[in-house]
Amino acid sequence: MKHPCKITTVVAITGLVTAACAVSGPTPARDGRRTPPVHAAAHHADGIATVSPTWIDGLRVIRDSGNDRSCPWSIAYPQVPGADAFTAALRRMVEGRRADFLGQACDQPAWELNLDFAFLAASGDVIGVRYTEWWLGGAGDGRSTTTRWYDTETGKVLPASALVEPGSMGKFAAGLGTALARKQGFDPQAFREAMADDASRARYLDDLAFTARGDLVVTFDESVVGVAPAGQLRAVLPAATVRPLLSDFGRRVQRQVVEPERRLRLNGTVSPSPTLPPASEESSDCRRVKCVALTFDDGPGPSTEVLLAHLARYHARATFFVVGQNAVMSPDVVRQTAEAGHEIGNHSWSHRDLTRLTADQVHDDLRRTDEAIRKASGVTPTIVRPPYGAVNAVVRARTPHPLVMWSVDTLDWKYRDAARVTRAALSAAKPGAIILFHDIHPTTVAAIPRVLRTLSARGYHFVTVTQALGGGEIPRTRTVFSGVSPAL
Template sequence: MRKHPALLPSLLLLGSLALTTACSSASTGSSGSSGSATQDARAQGTASGSSAAVTGVDPSRIKGLDVVSDSSEHSACRYATSYPAVPGADAMTASMKKYVSGRLATFLGTGSGGQSTGECTDGSGAGSELNISYQFLVASGDVLGVRLSTLDRASVGDGLSTTTYWYDGAAGRARTALELIADDERTALVAAVEKQLKGREGIDASQLNSTFADKTGLADLLDDMEPTANGGLRIEFDRDTVGVPAAGRYVVSLPRATVTPLLSAFGRRVQRQTVSPGGTLDLGASSAPSAATPTQTASGTDTTDCKQVKCIALTFDDGPAAPETATLLEYLAQYKARVTFFTVGQNVAAHPELVRAEARAGHEVGNHSWNHPDLTKLTPDQIAYQLDRTSAAIKAATGTAPTLFRPPYGAVDAKVKSATTLSPVLWDVDTEDWKYRDSAKVANTVITKAARNSVVLMHDIHPTSVAAVPEILRTLTARGFHFVTVSHLRAAL
């Protein structure tokens, strides 16, 4: 487990870092060039623009949305996974859950259904990382589309794979990407795709024909298909599926005139809701109530003098999460405790109301990247985009841009620091709450290790961690501790 004994230097490091360009500008283009740089950016959650801007989907408008997240802070085994659970789309959620659980079990070496210990047992070591993130493609009317992007650095090649998942509310069933196409038009689709691919670098025409000849494997081969805002269809192929591995990923973009005659009834509804999305999503769920949002308002500026009293900074990573973050805010209000939340951008976009509640209650909202990648493994542009995109989401929710960021896994180097003006924050008390889902153990760790000016690492995505907070607040308050934000603690040092 990573420890951070040299905390004070990191606390005192202020924002004097240079900002580089915001994002990678590689383009797939209408002709469907391979665009491997753009695809790598997508795997990191750094594709140009936010999901709302690209797809017209605002996840905060999906009633009852639950983002299912998990992550570790193990320096030798880094993983962060997330997928959306939308009321009514239970079969689709179950399919994504099965995939994510299986990939994580394989990555950790626990086997199917095994209990994760956060330890890599496959020998992948410190260079390993698994990141699974999501993007809404369509969420309108009675159709829902989600892309899961998986980056597994322990795999051969680029380790990147993408799959789209679909739900048909009218039929009440999950569908594959291939089901966007009518059964009797799939041969025509293959012909159109092959025509686009032939002649590209890394493509062998005879091998291509053989690849598409296996009709039983067509659903797996064509598992990432995305309708575009102009009515076309974008099809993406993982590395080493239709061309030589060295050529990377391939993208085919088919125009509306070609695609429309090929669509199934479901595909036509998806196309219609993509081109002209409605304001509501109805998948037939009996109810999709939104969790109550705390309404506490801070009573002025925190005047705690940390030079005179014992202060401690509790920090919570990876949220916001519903309903866990809301419950945590209620606990904190009871003790007038202020903390720092290091939020993940895709969760901010899904639950901006919880981030507003955090800020309104006097807590500090920091940046924890868009989808929790190891920033040291990214390019400067990708790092900047991960952080800039998240900062923009936080500012949209609260009206104030963050000044602090916590690098996922505590992984930070000169390249990361030079890519942002945000100031990095690490920790010196690690509860390991991501590993031990035990409220009593988490509370005991904080209470035992707490010292003046400590920065404590916790996660508000875990119900067990949130449940540990009342005991922490009660016991440490009795010992004379005051709970302040990281910035407040820094100001006193």
């Protein structure tokens, strides 16, 4: 059976949380679109090939989160111009998982939902995404995985099982059973039931992906074809063995993973990114003038460039706590943010509650995020804001930079109302305040012009967190809650 808190009619989503590997810089195409380098494929620790499709103009990560510590959740999906059906299908999937979580888990203590994804392919006529879901707090390790595929020729969103030719499913299942028989904890009877008919195969064959050599990796969630303590069971079928069993689409996917083309055949168009002037270089001495630090978490998002334009009109500097996964998918926006004079902080790889991770996992998560931001912007973060503000002794010990919280929470993550967000910011603003916003919400971005206009009229200067704290280096062991609060 599936994880006990999951509705069995909903496909699960999770696996190893790993970064979509960054690639070397894109090369210009004749049609003006950026194209992937020849060797775009990389691979996870489990051998599955992934790519960072930074050559897709207008690619964005749509992220949402609930910051209530009693029921934390974070979901995300890619928005691919020209693949609207794929974007919509992924959105429905992750929003369905969030609805399940909120309906079942929020009356339980210490539960968390986190959805992360990586691109498996994004070239030629195929796109593939692998989702990792962590649903923590119940039985088992709370991890599951699923893959979704998109055929740009037909515009159809396809399940993982579509990689296999229906007429070859019997031979495929036999080979899969042979490979799994060597796995500790494998249950042959459960496997036969999972492969019994088309409906069962569509449900349980939900994570199929290729290695960089073209081998097919099939991953089953906990308790599907084995005993629960065995966790997820994986089988690897060699490329030559599996190729005759693949559908036409499956062979196209395998080819694009092994030898990706230098373009993705999509018809989407996007508006060019605006060129913004840098923020004012005027130094604001916050010991002599009124300063406020506006901070924006979870981005970049679809409205971040609009936000940058608002800030530029008021020569305002701000601090953006960026999610590593978003930086990989939208490096141009991160670079533009840094070039405009704003401060870039680390907000973890995929917005997981760091207090649930081991010391090594905390270190690795933040290190990978630092590296993703550095590759995107040329700037390495010097401050960290932990997701949900969740901190313990392990997080403090393994975080490479000072931890920065906030003194004013606008609750924009809870109330998606621009007027309410504006009132919350203006009523609580005071010299030295660090105000928390989230640039992933259009309602928040819509509130910013009035916030800037009103606080400017009150004589405030808009500075980065580091500037608000005196412009010097913040001790790594310090946890900052506001520009005027003592270290905690």
